[in-house]
Amino acid sequence: MLKSAFTLLVVIGWNSNVFAQLPDPGFEIDRTTAIVITDPQNDFLSPDGVTWGVVGESVTANNTVENLETLFQLAEANGIKVFISxxxxxxxxxxxxxxxxxxxxxxKITMFDRGDQLSTEGFDGSGADFLERYKKYIDKDFVTVVGPHKVFGPEQNDLSLQLRKQKIDKVILAGMSGNLCVESHLRELLEDGFEVSVVGDATASAIIPGYDGNAAAQTNFRFIASHVYTTKELKEELQK
Amino acid sequence: MLKSAFTLLVVIGWNSNVFAQLPDPGFEIDRTTAIVITDPQNDFLSPDGVTWGVVGESVTANNTVENLETLFQLAEANGIKVFISxxxxxxxxxxxxxxxxxxxxxxKITMFDRGDQLSTEGFDGSGADFLERYKKYIDKDFVTVVGPHKVFGPEQNDLSLQLRKQKIDKVILAGMSGNLCVESHLRELLEDGFEVSVVGDATASAIIPGYDGNAAAQTNFRFIASHVYTTKELKEELQK
Amino acid sequence: MLKSAFTLLVVIGWNSNVFAQLPDPGFEIDRTTAIVITDPQNDFLSPDGVTWGVVGESVTANNTVENLETLFQLAEANGIKVFISxxxxxxxxxxxxxxxxxxxxxxKITMFDRGDQLSTEGFDGSGADFLERYKKYIDKDFVTVVGPHKVFGPEQNDLSLQLRKQKIDKVILAGMSGNLCVESHLRELLEDGFEVSVVGDATASAIIPGYDGNAAAQTNFRFIASHVYTTKELKEELQK
Amino acid sequence: MLKSAFTLLVVIGWNSNVFAQLPDPGFEIDRTTAIVITDPQNDFLSPDGVTWGVVGESVTANNTVENLETLFQLAEANGIKVFISxxxxxxxxxxxxxxxxxxxxxxKITMFDRGDQLSTEGFDGSGADFLERYKKYIDKDFVTVVGPHKVFGPEQNDLSLQLRKQKIDKVILAGMSGNLCVESHLRELLEDGFEVSVVGDATASAIIPGYDGNAAAQTNFRFIASHVYTTKELKEELQK
Known part of the structure; x- marks a missing residue:
């Protein structure tokens, strides 16, 4: 009753050039596509945030704050739903x-601290709050804020369910920080069966002596995602 | 009925030095600890494997083949269970x-190909088979081979369940390839509530022009795991 | 920046009749729909299987063996993919x-026993093998056999991923046993964001003194699924 | 390299009596054990709640409100952590x-409605709020309220992680409603590798014409859990 044996394809002349020409599967934006943004919060993106000392360099170099705002604007203009984790x-x-x-x-540094899920005391403007300039978008109906993730990925929140309940199958991913939450979201969304692209310069990561989080993130985005956009490329794509 | 508000700790003098001194939480090996090895298969670790052209450099530099064998030996000698994904x-x-x-x-390169789960035709010695030198360990009872993962992480197999059913709560992780399957296993095991350390030089990754998978992996291991061992350090730790 | 408060809808005259008229959301079969069958194996469905003493009554009463064969036939005739867990x-x-x-x-009763995933010795015709009459369908390309589940649900296998990788968003569910594996698949597929209907009489369950597994399953199918079909109703629906 | 074939155990004289003597694996309460309670909220447990018309009969018959309070008291007296989902x-x-x-x-019936996770307006005393008599326990440090589940199970919240981060491996489960959220939590916690018992009479379920949710729940608890306690039995067990 076993299925007929699977004949291995003959791979002639394969060599390291295959990897040198790492495939770029591409990503087509359609009505099942949403934008997902992780942690657009003060502790990462504001110069007053508790991590600015180590992520500020990358946030500035990538132009992350402006690029994320561009994503909100592109989403609203093009009828694309945004989900924030x-x-x-x-x-x-x-x-x-x-x-x-x-x-x-x-x-240790009390990052993203909030009393509990039934407390909003002291929340407004805190490190856990959204960057002020994004609030005017987040308050609108095209944006859904899902439950909080607790480590780095969406395994502990309702992101996947909320996407599926809106018939979303494809995700354009961005946010903070690149090699931690963005990358964990990328990996988990992939395992959940979503088709995922990343906007590389709408992320940023910690850079510390001996460890370049941004280089790690950009490398892994390229290896794992269906496509890595720049914000400019995504903008042009949506204006076609 | 809300819980009393959580008073934010006052963080005096915090600055980028906090990250410069990235904490090393440490990892204590006890009877709830197992070793998990991803993909110790020919397509990654044999010079005849389909990816050798791009991972060979890192496999050789890290001494990965020998280091993984040392892990099998240390496990057997110290009564530590090994799980292979x-x-x-x-x-x-x-x-x-x-x-x-x-x-x-x-x-495209027919990596890890096997007809189906009820077919073993042509499997022996194929790219999907285990590296010959590891088989004498894998055949023993201290090693459990769980179901196959299908993308990079253990979300599609029974690794977490098999660990918990043996009352394992802590994992020492190694295998191939570093920035893909090892790292996805690290991230998912963390979300599943395991305490995880990585043996950095018992992994290796693809290095292609512009993208150093090994550097990405080592960076993210350091950021995410409870501790990053070298094989030598782990050996000394177990011989104390 | 908080979203404007959500005004509770005024529910006038709601009473227990609401539940007496439990909604039947309905289920529309389209090109994103697949059939999922759990455990169509000898140990459940053959009079020689190890559980026949307790499931036989329900298998016979529901006409489960024939109804499952009808599902295979309907799938093949209508171009619907079938996934077996x-x-x-x-x-x-x-x-x-x-x-x-x-x-x-x-x-204890060695149900579904198989040496390991690289062993097929003694598998053919064993309790773990598929019911003989289904093999002619399962051998065809419209059927995909995913990895084994290990407790009752698809959390440990690749069912969800395989469905999504084929762009399947909706599932018609059936198989064995009703209140264990079928129901756990129903619940997990729902949490994974699939729209799920069940074919109630293409399932059966253990009935033991004091515990009617079939009644439990049918009750929970009705509460949880988008729609509960009979095999006859599904046949008529597909022949429209 | 295949592991030696697994010799099937000879099962002599097995028959339906095996199921008639459904095993009761038992459950030992130790320092890795916590109590998990689902949905102890007004909409289920208060005569003013939106579902009282259909769950009231079962809540009253099982003495659920008092039994859940006994669980909080037993937990506090015995140093057992409680997690609320x-x-x-x-x-x-x-x-x-x-x-x-x-x-x-x-x-449709606006059950458990709350504006969003950053809004507490109108929450106090609403159907989504906890039953008043439980608040004095929930406010204490031995109780952790995890994020909300969104369908029936804990797949969308951080329950499993919070348990593991406290080194909890075993769960005593209770709450509302029996055949929906309690049962989905039971099934998912099992797949997550927890050892789970249920307090049968500290749950209750909807009973509607033709469908007895409580019978379904009690049947499935008995089939699936390691042990089903009554509140009285659990109390005696803890007072030994």
Whole structure:
């Protein structure tokens, strides 16, 4: 009853050039496509945020703040839904018994802190709040803010469900930080069966001695996504 | 009924030095710890494998083949269970309607190909088979081979369940390739609530013009894991 | 920046009749629809299978064996893809350190046993093999057999991914056993964002003193799914 | 290199009595055990809640409100952590493009409605709020309220992660409603590798003409969980 054996394709002359010509599968924007933005929050994007000392260089070099605003504008102009996956740490998260390196750091510097999900005291303008210039878009109906992720990926929130409940199958991904939350979202959305592209310069990452988070992110975006856009290329694509 | 507001800790004098001193939370090996190895298969680790042209440089530089064998030996000697998460592409996987860049490539070069899960014809010694020198360990009872992952992470297989069913809560991770399957396993195991360390030099990654997969992997391991071991350090730790 | 408060709809005259008139959202079969069948294997559906003593009554009453064959026929005739999610227990699964009631039983009676994923010895015609009369369909290209689930749901296999990679968003669900694997697949597919209907009489369940698994399954199908078909109704729907 | 073939155990004289003697694997409460309660909210448990007309009969018969309070008291007295998985529907959830039967109903009757996660206006005492008598427990530190689930199971929230981050491996489950959220939590926690018991009479379910949700729930709890407690039995167990 076994299926007939699968004849292996003969691969003649394959060599490292195959990788040198890493495929670019491409990405077609259609009515099942949404934009997903991770962590457009003060602690990452404001010079007053707790991580500016290490992400500021990359945010500035990539022009991330402006590029993310362009994404909101392109979405609104083109009838594309935007989903935001934010990061909040609640009081009880500070009692976790183990954490990885960046988790430990984020907790130590009180990044994204908020009392709990039923408390909004002190939230407005805090590091956990959205960057002020994005609020006018986020308040509109084309933007949905899903529940908070708790480590780096959307495994703990309702992002995938909210996308599917709107019949979204394809995602254009951007946000902060590139090699942590954006990349974890990219990987999980892929496993969830979404077709995913990334806007490379609408992300930024921490750069510390010996470890260039932005280079890591851009490398992995290129290896993993269906396509890596620049903001300019995406804009031209949508204006065709 | 809201919980009392959470008072934000006052962070005095925090600056970029915090990141410069990226925490190293550490990892204590105990009886709830297992070793997880991804893709110890010919297509990655044999000079005859279909990806050697691009991963060979990193495999050789990191001494990955020998380091992975050391992990099998250390596990057996110290009563540590090993779980292998392999990669198989079946005939029907070749009819997928969309794929990311590396997925496209892997299918194109017939990497890890196997007819189906009820076929073993032509499997022995194929690119999908385990590296010959590891088989004497894998055949023993301390090693469990879980179902195949299908993209890069363990979301599509039973790795997490098999670990939990053996009361494993902590993972020492290694294997191929570093910035794809190892890193996706790291990220998903973290979201699944495992405490995870990585053996950095028991991984290797593709290096292609403009994109250093190994640098990306080592950077992200350092940011995300509880600790990054060298094989030598792990050996010393277990011999204490 | 908070979104304007959501005004609760005034619900006038709501009472228990609302539930008495439990909504039937309905299900429209289109080109994004597939049929998913769980465990069409001898141990459930053959009088020689290890569970026949307790599921036989329900299999016979529901006409499950014939109804499942009708689903294969309808699928082939109407160009609908079929995905099978099988159940295999490997040797290493028998060393699990804890299990629920039915898991314990399934292991005890060696249900669905198979050596491992690289062994097909003794598989043909075993309790883990597909019912003989279904093999002529399963061997064809419109049927995809995904990896095995390990408890009751598709969380440990690649069912969701395989469906999405074929651009499937809607599922017609059937198979064995109703209140265990079918229902766990229903619940997980729903959380994964699929629109799901069930063919109630193409399932069957264990009935033991004090516990009617079939009644439980049919109740929960009605509460949870978008629509519950009979095989006859589905046939008529497809012949319109 | 295949593992030696697994010899099937000879099962002599197995018959339906095996199921008649459905195993009761048992459950040992230790320091890795927590109590998880789903939806202890007014819309389910208060006579003023929107579902009382259909769940009231079962809530009263099972003595659910008092039994859940006993669980909070037992937890506090015995140093057992409690995790609450609540249900909130936000404004944007009302724009979903498809839903199953009960989802459709819950939205129609504005069950668990709350503006959004950054709004608490009108929340206090609403159908989405916790039952007043439980608040004095929930306000204490032994209780953690995780993010909201969005369909029936914990796939969209951080329950599993929060449990693991506290080194919890075993769960005693209760809450509302039995055959929907409790059962979906039971099934998903099992797939996530937790050892799970249920307190049968600290749940209740909708009973509508032709469909007894409570019978379905109690049947499936018995089939699936490691053990089904009564509140009285759990109390005695903890007082040993």
């Amino acid at each position: 934010p990061h909040y740490y609640y009081k009880h998260d500070h009692s976790w018994k183990f954490e990885g390196a960046l988790e430990t750091l984020m907790h | 392999p990669h198989y592409y079946y005939k029907h996987d070749h009819s997928w309607k969309f794929e990311g860049a590396l997925e496209t490539l892997m299918h | 099988p159940h295999y227990y490997y040797k290493h699964d028998h060393s699990w350190k804890f299990e629920g009631a039915l898991e314990t039983l399934m292991h | 609540p249900h909130y529907y936000y404004k944007h959830d009302h724009s979903w493009k498809f839903e199953g039967a009960l989802e459709t109903l819950m939205h």
